[in-house]
Amino acid sequence: MSTGAPWTATGRLLRLNLRLDRVRLLVWVLALAGTVYGTVGALRETFPDGQARQARAALLENPAAIMMTGPAFGADDYTLGAMTVNELSLSVLVAAAVMSILLAGRHVRAEEESGRLEVLRALPVGRFAPPAAALGAVAVADAAVGAGVTAALAAAGLGGADAVAWGAATALTGLVFGAVAAVTAQLSGHARTATGLALAVLGAAFLARGIGDVLEPSGSWLSWLSPIAWAQQTRMYVDLRWWPLTLSAAAAAALLGAAVVLAGRRDLGAGLWPGRPGPAAAGRGLLSVPGTARRLLRGTFLGWAAGLVLFGLAFGTLADSLEDSAADIPTLEDWLVVDMDALTESFAAATLSYLVLGVSAFAVSAVLRLRTEEDEGRAALLLTAGVPRPRWLLGWLGVVVVQVPVLLVACGASLGAGVAATTGEARWTGELTLAALAYLPAVLALAGLVAALVGLAPRTAAAVGWAVVAWIVFVAWFGQLLELPDWARRLSPVELTPLLPSEEWAAAPLAGLAAAALVLTGAAVAGAGRRDLLG
Incomplete structure (x- = not known):
């Protein structure tokens, strides 16, 4: 040169x-x-x-x-x-x-x-x-x-x-x-x-x-x-x-x-900036697969948590203002699934479903990090140290399964705190926290789908996973307005979840989503054990 x-x-x-x-x-x-x-x-x-x-x-x-x-x-x-x-x-x-x-x-x-x-x-x-x-x-x-x-x-x-x-x-x-x-x-x-x-x-x-x-x-x-x-x-x-x-x-x-x-x-x-030398010995938490996963996902988890809490508080405080102006918006029901006689409940339920989109995106990125660890060679080092592939996969997914409900609780609690602050009704914090947990099966089903892709078709996992997230977001934002057919909207696991607290509780779709999450996780474990590490 x-x-x-x-x-x-x-x-x-x-x-x-x-x-x-x-x-x-x-x-x-x-x-x-x-x-x-x-x-x-x-x-x-x-x-x-x-x-x-x-x-x-x-x-x-x-x-x-x-x-x-x-x-x-x-x-x-x-x-x-x-x-x-x-x-x-x-x-x-x-x-x-x-x-x-x-x-x-x-x-x-x-x-x-x-x-x-x-x-x-x-x-x-x-x-x-x-x-x-x-x-x-x-x-x-x-x-x-x-x-x-x-x-x-x-x-x-x-x-x-x-x-x-x-x-x-x-x-x-x-x-x-x-x-x-x-x-x-x-x-x-x-x-x-x-x-x-x-x-x-x-x-x-x-x-x-x-x-x-x-x-x-x-x-x-x-x-x-x-x-x-x-x-x-x-x-x-x-x-x-x-x-x-x-x-x-x-x-x-x-x-x-x-x-x-x-x-x-x-x-x-x-x-x-010169890099700082690490400790002479790893902490006990890093000597396990879940500990390693927690450490690697920590920054992403904290970033999403802070953002979702901020958005939850901000949008929660709009609940009272929307009720005052709803009568002047004649087509509001074309845009949101709302009950004009219970507008605060409808607004809170719809807003919560939007916050869940962020949790879904976190779950997809956290599971796809498995593939990143493979591509960058760190997974190979762990596997050659004697960690079985099923334990590696399940240990990582176990951390995601713990972090997802924490984020859902953060969404519900922050949104509830915002609604409570503007309406003066403290009940909203507890109600919306419980309502947020209703989305757990849907988010875990999505995480299971991406895990199955990582195990069975890793080269397409990122593209398909993010395409599913894009469809979920599109349905949430425009499904009602564009009058999408029911079958198309039901391709989104978030849409299968009742809009609590404005709708009635329904256990059947949540049980179906939970079962799908388990089946997809089993497929992920089976697929990961049968393919090459970088296959």
Whole structure:
């Protein structure tokens, strides 16, 4: 390799990264564009006139609503465009940021940690080419997502300069956090630590924006410390202004430059922060399969728990506000399964079912981690030490079986606490905690399905597992509105669970889901014992 050509082979590596990400990128673009398009249609159907939209705008005065959506620009004349931005922009921006962080972590640090980058560097590849190609792939992904958002808005009837601004804001926000991940990848020598640091920065930006907007409805000084606020302050469909996006562009450029500079100041495979030596002897908990699984899943579990509790508390406090404005939303029953005579119960039950979607996603990711341990070679080390495959699989799944009900209890208790705080009725905390546990068979059945895929068809486990999660989310969000047939909705295990506490208890579907979970776990054990470790 020529030492005078540090950027040699950047273009080829960029094409390689895009080829490796082509399926992931397509899924992200279609998912976000489809969500935007579907949400516009859903809002148009649910809030068909100005009176209904103004009733919805009144809910945005709640601090919890501001925290979870953003500043309610245009609430005095709540048009469909203003409603779509206020209801959806935060979710789209955070999703683009998460995508960028994961992609940057994968290409900047994970490839290096696995040793594959060292093989590439043995070829005529410049020193700065790998990080530049990785960041280029993230930029292309963000541009594609931004274009998808703009196209979806145009197709839904909300095109124009505001749609272009939303797409640009999405792309630039994603790029900022992708650049953050590129910087954290230079600090730590481990991909998970680097990604975790970048996600922590995203969480801090989310909180700064939320608290700042609560302090001042149009955004306080604290809001302006967050890249998320820069995108929302463009005020699409209300009073469009482009200049806040220059802050995003400048921050992304500065962080990308810093990442390239830092990459040149460390050794390949190392981080700028020296790793701490571990203890001389492992704790007793790490000497068992469940102890190892607990340790490896700890960060993911705590992250999901914190997020679900935050969302539960925030949405719970909206229960009283919704009851006051429900009479002005004539199509509410087309959007949610609600009983207008018991609106609080219906709202709490529907919201709980949405929180369970997060628990389902955690369960899928926790089980799929089994396959990751195989791919990275750590499972082989355990098995060669004399751990039987059934014990390895069942020990890991046992930890998931314990963590899932803990998350469900956290969802129910936090949602109940929010509803109790706004209604003054303490009974909600206990009732919703028990209602959340009714979803345990459904989540365990989903975890059993993914475990069976890991055991029988490991190469398709991730794709099929996440496809099932996507279908469950789609049914939960749009099944009622689109009037999906019963057989299609019942493909979601969450839909088979009674909407407690607004519906009657039904033991039969829960028993069926529990039996399915046991059968699928048995198939997982049988399959794992009959295939090659990396089969």
